[in-house]
Amino acid sequence: MRVFVTGPTGSGKSTFAGRVADGAALPLYSLDDIHWVKQPGGDRRRAPDERLAMLLSLVQQGGWVIEGVQFKWADPALDSADKIVVLDIPRWSNTLRILRRFARRRRASKENPRATWTALREELRWSSDYYRYERALLFEKLARYREKVIEIHDERTLRRALAHTIVATAIGQPANLPA
Template sequence: MRLFVTGPTGSGKSTLAAKLAQRTAVPLFPLDEIHWVRCLSGDRRRDPAERLSMLGEIVQLDAWVIEGVQFRWTDIAMERANRIVILDPPRWRTITRILRRFVNRRRFSGAGHRGTVKALLEELRWSADYYGHERRMLFDTIGQWSDKIIVVRDDKGERALIEAVSETA
């Protein structure tokens, strides 16, 4: 099974992808770990050729779950995926999750790297960009794979997807 899970910041991609990977016993690959080089002084974007090479190796595996908001450079993953799962909740829900995640980061791990007001504002900007124009770009991009697409808009749809994937695993 090869699943590509995408959607806006705060939509629950990482949580859903982890559940799907666990239920199907396949490896999980977060795109953030390919896109970013983690540094104590602040993350930096990985060289595009390097990240495409890394992604190319992953998609050659027989089974995987790949998750992330990145879709502009992930055509090779979407093409090879059996299913493309798009989390498409209303914007208010993602903002609520972003704010809750920020509070939890502050409470349980201190300000840390992602628990800063700067990081919160960055995530809110990413959310605005997604709903402002990237969402349309995503749906335009994936149109070529319409037979593989599953759109999940709420918790009920998410539970149904997990159940369906569990039955086929």
């Protein structure tokens, strides 16, 4: 099974993808790890040809879960995916999730670079950009994959899709996620 999970910053992509990967015993890959080179002085974007080479090596594997908001350069993963899951939650819910995550990070450690007020503003800006124009670009791109796209708009649907995937994998059936 190959599953691509996308949606705005803070929508729950990493959590959902991690649970699917764990339940299906599949490797999990984050597009953030391909997109960014982690450095002490601040992360830098990886060169496009290097990103593509890394992604191509991952999608050639037999099964995987790949998650990330970076859909613009992820065509090899979209082409190879059996299912494309879009966490398309309402903007107000996404904003609330970002604020809650920020509060958890601050309580856990103010040393976390993602627990700063600057990081919060950045994530809220990314979310705003997503809902203003990136979301439309995403759905335009996904039109050609319509038969394998699953849109999840709320927590209940998210839990149902996750449970279905885990049960189907456990009994050795294809995980045809419910729409």
